[in-house]
Amino acid sequence: GQSLEQPSEVTAVEGAIVQINCTYQTSGFYGLSWYQQHDGGAPTFLSYNALDGLEETGRFSSFLSRSDSYGYLLLQELQMKDSASYFCASPDTGRRALTFGSGTRLQVQP
């Protein structure tokens, strides 16, 4: 089976940097993805790490360490619109199902 753990809530101020961590336990590993979901909205794909290291996409970056079974999402220059839930997710062994963490609710304050 697979399990992914992340903090339930993070609060930060506009313009700051915030890091959302994710630790995982998987029987096979096919990479770590991050999704953003605003209240009432669709989860939206943000980034994917298959190999160790940092992937950068604009204000968002994602990091993976397979030896530590750990990854994080880094959000820079926070904006109010970044207030949302963020999920880490990983494909199962058959690469047919995504297992999601329980989500981290980010509140950006002025």
Next chain:
Amino acid sequence: DAGVTQSPTHLIKTRGQQVTLRCSPKSGHDTVSWYQQALGQGPQFIFQYYEEEERQRGNFPDRFSGHQFPNYSSELNVNALLLGDSALYLCASSPLDSNYGYTFGSGTRLTVV
């Protein structure tokens, strides 16, 4: 380019009833997966369809069934509804065996009373 479209957006049903939810995948995607998301939780995998066949199923009872049509659209059926089935039901489409980059719809909010 339309993304994933789900209907209806909201639904209220009574315990014991049956419900059908619909999903049209993103253009170019041939694989459709369904997820259940309880309030404050991450999505839970229900099943995945490809070439009109169920490829994999998550830990959900047989009351949950699905179908995929030749145009890749899909339906999720839930029989004998329970109060605990109240959730957001998400459809996701992807190319076959994609590890990432799933496109999700906005979901159907099902309330069972």
